[in-house]
Amino acid sequence: xxxxxxxxxxxxxxxxxxxxxxxxxxxxxxxxxxxxxxxxxxxxxxxxxxxxxxxxxxxxxxxxxxxxxxxxxxxxxxxxxxxxxxxxxxxxxxxxxxxxxxxxxxxxxxxxxxxxxxxxxxxxxxxxxxxxxxxxxxxxxxxxxxxxxxxxxxxxxxxxxxxxxxxxxxxxxxxxxxxxxxxxxxxxxxxxxxxxxxxxxxxxxxxxxxxxxxxxxxxxxxxxxxxxxxxx
Amino acid sequence: xxxxxxxxxxxxxxxxxxxxxxxxxxxxxxxxxxxxxxxxxxxxxxxxxxxxxxxxxxxxxxxxxxxxxxxxxxxxxxxxxxxxxxxxxxxxxxxxxxxxxxxxxxxxxxxxxxxxxxxxxxxxxxxxxxxxxxxxxxxxxxxxxxxxxxxxxxxxxxxxxxxxxxxxxxxxxxxxxxxxxxxxxxxxxxxxxxxxxxxxxxxxxxxxxxxxxxxxxxxxxxxxxxxxxxxx
Amino acid sequence: xxxxxxxxxxxxxxxxxxxxxxxxxxxxxxxxxxxxxxxxxxxxxxxxxxxxxxxxxxxxxxxxxxxxxxxxxxxxxxxxxxxxxxxxxxxxxxxxxxxxxxxxxxxxxxxxxxxxxxxxxxxxxxxxxxxxxxxxxxxxxxxxxxxxxxxxxxxxxxxxxxxxxxxxxxxxxxxxxxxxxxxxxxxxxxxxxxxxxxxxxxxxxxxxxxxxxxxxxxxxxxxxxxxxxxxx
Amino acid sequence: xxxxxxxxxxxxxxxxxxxxxxxxxxxxxxxxxxxxxxxxxxxxxxxxxxxxxxxxxxxxxxxxxxxxxxxxxxxxxxxxxxxxxxxxxxxxxxxxxxxxxxxxxxxxxxxxxxxxxxxxxxxxxxxxxxxxxxxxxxxxxxxxxxxxxxxxxxxxxxxxxxxxxxxxxxxxxxxxxxxxxxxxxxxxxxxxxxxxxxxxxxxxxxxxxxxxxxxxxxxxxxxxxxxxxxxx
DNA sequence: GATGAATGAGCCTTCATTCAT
DNA sequence: TATGAATGAAGGCTCATTCAT
Numbered sequence: 001x002x003x004x005x006x007x008x009x010x011x012x013x014x015x016x017x018x019x020x021x022x023x024x025x026x027x028x029x030x031x032x033x034x035x036x037x038x039x040x041x042x043x044x045x046x047x048x049x050x051x052x053x054x055x056x057x058x059x060x061x062x063x064x065x066x067x068x069x070x071x072x073x074x075x076x077x078x079x080x081x082x083x084x085x086x087x088x089x090x091x092x093x094x095x096x097x098x099x100x101x102x103x104x105x106x107x108x109x110x111x112x113x114x115x116x117x118x119x120x121x122x123x124x125x126x127x128x129x130x131x132x133x134x135x136x137x138x139x140x141x142x143x144x145x146x147x148x149x150x151x152x153x154x155x156x157x158x159x160x161x162x163x164x165x166x167x168x169x170x171x172x173x174x175x176x177x178x179x180x181x182x183x184x185x186x187x188x189x190x191x192x193x194x195x196x197x198x199x200x201x202x203x204x205x206x207x208x209x210x211x212x213x214x215x216x217x218x219x220x221x222x223x224x225x226x227x228x229x230x231x232x
Numbered sequence: 233x234x235x236x237x238x239x240x241x242x243x244x245x246x247x248x249x250x251x252x253x254x255x256x257x258x259x260x261x262x263x264x265x266x267x268x269x270x271x272x273x274x275x276x277x278x279x280x281x282x283x284x285x286x287x288x289x290x291x292x293x294x295x296x297x298x299x300x301x302x303x304x305x306x307x308x309x310x311x312x313x314x315x316x317x318x319x320x321x322x323x324x325x326x327x328x329x330x331x332x333x334x335x336x337x338x339x340x341x342x343x344x345x346x347x348x349x350x351x352x353x354x355x356x357x358x359x360x361x362x363x364x365x366x367x368x369x370x371x372x373x374x375x376x377x378x379x380x381x382x383x384x385x386x387x388x389x390x391x392x393x394x395x396x397x398x399x400x401x402x403x404x405x406x407x408x409x410x411x412x413x414x415x416x417x418x419x420x421x422x423x424x425x426x427x428x429x430x431x432x433x434x435x436x437x438x439x440x441x442x443x444x445x446x447x448x449x450x451x452x453x454x455x456x457x458x459x460x461x462x463x464x
Numbered sequence: 465x466x467x468x469x470x471x472x473x474x475x476x477x478x479x480x481x482x483x484x485x486x487x488x489x490x491x492x493x494x495x496x497x498x499x500x501x502x503x504x505x506x507x508x509x510x511x512x513x514x515x516x517x518x519x520x521x522x523x524x525x526x527x528x529x530x531x532x533x534x535x536x537x538x539x540x541x542x543x544x545x546x547x548x549x550x551x552x553x554x555x556x557x558x559x560x561x562x563x564x565x566x567x568x569x570x571x572x573x574x575x576x577x578x579x580x581x582x583x584x585x586x587x588x589x590x591x592x593x594x595x596x597x598x599x600x601x602x603x604x605x606x607x608x609x610x611x612x613x614x615x616x617x618x619x620x621x622x623x624x625x626x627x628x629x630x631x632x633x634x635x636x637x638x639x640x641x642x643x644x645x646x647x648x649x650x651x652x653x654x655x656x657x658x659x660x661x662x663x664x665x666x667x668x669x670x671x672x673x674x675x676x677x678x679x680x681x682x683x684x685x686x687x688x689x690x691x692x693x694x695x696x
Numbered sequence: 697x698x699x700x701x702x703x704x705x706x707x708x709x710x711x712x713x714x715x716x717x718x719x720x721x722x723x724x725x726x727x728x729x730x731x732x733x734x735x736x737x738x739x740x741x742x743x744x745x746x747x748x749x750x751x752x753x754x755x756x757x758x759x760x761x762x763x764x765x766x767x768x769x770x771x772x773x774x775x776x777x778x779x780x781x782x783x784x785x786x787x788x789x790x791x792x793x794x795x796x797x798x799x800x801x802x803x804x805x806x807x808x809x810x811x812x813x814x815x816x817x818x819x820x821x822x823x824x825x826x827x828x829x830x831x832x833x834x835x836x837x838x839x840x841x842x843x844x845x846x847x848x849x850x851x852x853x854x855x856x857x858x859x860x861x862x863x864x865x866x867x868x869x870x871x872x873x874x875x876x877x878x879x880x881x882x883x884x885x886x887x888x889x890x891x892x893x894x895x896x897x898x899x900x901x902x903x904x905x906x907x908x909x910x911x912x913x914x915x916x917x918x919x920x921x922x923x924x925x926x927x928x
Numbered sequence: 929g930a931t932g933a934a935t936g937a938g939c940c941t942t943c944a945t946t947c948a949t
Numbered sequence: 950t951a952t953g954a955a956t957g958a959a960g961g962c963t964c965a966t967t968c969a970t
Contacts, residue, residue, distance in 0.1 A: 060381075657914070
């Protein structure tokens with residue numbers, strides 16, 4: 001039951017804008033792998049944005065802050081992103097990849113019982129939360145800030161949760177079919193509940209100031225909570 | 233197992249200015265109950281603020297908006313509240329009363345098994361969420377927006393969650409003593425988990441656009457989830 | 465060369481508004497003299513205004529401040545004065561009486577040499593400055609603040625300086641006639657210079673934080689400076 | 697006894713941004729001197745601020761006014777200066793250079809009798825007042841407005857007067873040593889008095905609406921007043 | 929006479945956005 | 950590509966002024 005977590009997969013692979021492909025190709029041709037300091041400008045900015053949005057909230061972050069953190073000036077941000085919202089969208093896409101896409105890929109490519117998959121799910125999500133606590137915060141903040149704002153952003157957030165729900169649904173249905181999980185409850189309801197638990201954990205952990213101890217306790221509780229829920 | 237919920241208790245009880253008390257007495261003598269339009273200005277503003285903060289977030293709400301919604305101008309807001317933050321604090325205090333204080337009072341004054349109390353807890357919280365969805369949103373938004381902001385606000389949010397945790401702790405300890413609940417898990421862990429579930433439900437429900445159907449399903453799931461958690 | 469300074473004369477005697485005469489008459493008929501706490505509301509307000517304008521400047525003083533200092537609320541101010549500027553005007557009139565009018569009366573009613581009169585002038589002005597340092601500050605501040613503002617206020621300030629110049633002129637002319645003072649310089653120039661010295665002293669003393677020691681040294685220097693100027 | 701006054705020295709020498717230095721060099725190479733329209737934006741703003749602060753007082757000047765006068769918008773002001781107070785500070789620093797620094801440099805680098813130096817002092821100060829009447833007004837207004845305001849501003853004003861006092865002290869001590877000036881009075885007292893006269897002249901002249909005729913008369917009176925004071 | 933409540937204009941300040949270089 | 954400079958639209962807050970009671 002020990003899962004190897006290929007760390008490279010956990011790092012963002014964003015769709016590279018056409019403009020940047022040449023630069024990337026050139027860098028690759030020199031045999032350089034992108035270390036931290038060799039990220040493209042846009043990636044540096046996205047990283048800085050994720051960090052700043054996470055710690056101050058989207059509305060409270062200025063592009064000056066983000067640019068400075070990335071080591072550039074505001075102009076650079078506007079060269080690479082249409083506006084502040086576009087930057088947020090890119091950040092969210094990154095988060096989508098790092099969190100749910102990575103988790104989903106890992107779960108799906110692994111053969112095993114539904115129970116194994118459910119545990120794997122929680123494990124990956126927990127690991128993601130631990131490795132990228134900023135991501136989580138961004139997601140929480142944006143998901144809280146935007147219900148009455150930009151449709152594009154809302155859609156992006158929805159997409160992340162849709163994927164999360166889909167993955168859970170798959171696992172539960174498989175469990176029901178294999179007889180591991182109880183068929184007493186509607187799958188939709190279980191998913192809803194599991195998502196809620198998931199979110200709640202994240203939120204609580206975030207409010208605790210991302211205390212690792214709280215994280216550990218919540219992780220454990222989540223797994224057992226999940227299992228109780230699906231098996232009963 | 234049906235609890236009567238005195239609705240009057242769910243409404244905020246803020247210190248009423250002397251002037252209004254007289255008015256209230258007079259009105260009562262005529263057999264008249266105060267409708268919304270007879271709230272004090274400050275209360276109208278708080279109400280409007282709660283609404284606006286809920287739908288746009290604290291940072292995105294302007295005092296012009298709030299004032300207009302309350303039927304006044306910005307000046308009136310500043311006449312009654314020191315600044316924007318004070319208004320938020322007042323809103324949070326109201327929420328504290330309406331949500332956890334009311335729930336706690338109801339649970340504590342009722343004799344019954346721990347299981348009854350736990351159900352009562354969920355029921356009251358659900359009812360509060362249904363009756364004051366704005367409150368919930370404000371709490372979520374503020375609790376997400378403030379980790380790097382005003383200490384006073386953070387303290388107020390913490391206070392609400394502290395009370396919530398305390399109440400849950402009481403119930404669980406009582407359940408353990410009476411043998412209703414399993415003693416296998418540390419009370420603190422259970423509380424943590426229940427709080428997470430609670431928050432997650434709220435969050436999910438909020439993200440759903442406060443869909444009543446989702447609310448019902450989550451409510452049911454929460455009770456059974458809670459019971460599974462404490463009894464196992 | 466010791467001058468008795470009837471202190472009652474140094475206190476403001478403002479033209480009492482018709483509205484207030486009845487109240488005053490009634491109070492007088494009861495045999496009450498107006499002690500500090502028995503000043504009319506308007507006088508209390510003026511006093512408070514003088515104090516506040518002096519310590520914060522006219523622009524930086526709010527009517528709320530003034531009213532509170534006087535023990536009333538803003539409404540009372542507006543009941544007694546048309547607007548903020550009218551209040552300032554009243555304050556300036558008070559100052560005119562307390563400073564130059566009092567000095568002029570004292571100098572003129574006293575027979576003696578021009579030298580005596582000049583010394584008396586300085587002495588009275590110094591005493592006024594010591595007893596009502598606030599007045600001085602108001603005068604400085606207003607005279608500095610208003611060159612491009614309200615004509616009425618400017619006129620009032622000008623009036624004070626006109627009276628001051630007139631008095632000095634009288635004294636100097638008398639000194640020239642009696643042979644005490646040199647006829648070498650034009651009276652107008654001397655007056656100008658003396659006024660400048662006077663103002664400069666006031667300003668310096670004010671900037672020193674109305675330090676009494678500085679006041680004493682400046683007073684001495686002023687007298688000898690004045691005498692040197694007129695006698696040479 | 698005729699002093700040549702290198703006018704270039706009377707103009708502010710603020711640290712010139714690198715970019716402008718290049719521009720200056722280029723312009724100089726073309727034999728072109730910079731006219732007003734070629735000042736840096738920051739300098740234009742400072743100039744406009746000095747003008748506006750002088751005519752309306754610091755508190756009564758809005759940054760909109762200042763920016764407009766400089767030919768920009770408020771945003772530009774905030775791009776170059778942290779806030780309104782920083783702008784004031786910058787203005788005061790300019791004034792310090794133009795007034796006392798220039799005077800002090802001229803007096804100290806010139807060999808001559810103490811009497812010459814004292815005359816030179818008055819001459820330079822008078823010339824400064826004539827060439828930069830705005831400066832004077834700003835100094836008066838700020839020094840009147842600030843006793844209860846920003847410490848930084850107060851410190852800056854104090855600094856200017858400290859330098860003025862220091863210079864006078866030097867001259868007087870030299871005069872006492874050389875036997876030109878009377879040793880009867882304490883140097884500190886003389887300085888105090890001279891400063892008062894200086895201030896008073898400035899104030900009076902300012903109140904006169906910077907009438908050149910008054911300026912001339914005051915200048916003459918000041919020199920003779922100064923000499924009488926120190927020689928007696 | 930005096931108060932509390934409310935208004936509205938105005939100011940300082942921030943910040944996303946644009947643009948010439 | 951990236952920067953510095955400038956803009957303009959808000960938003961928070963203050964305060965003189967009005968008015969009903």
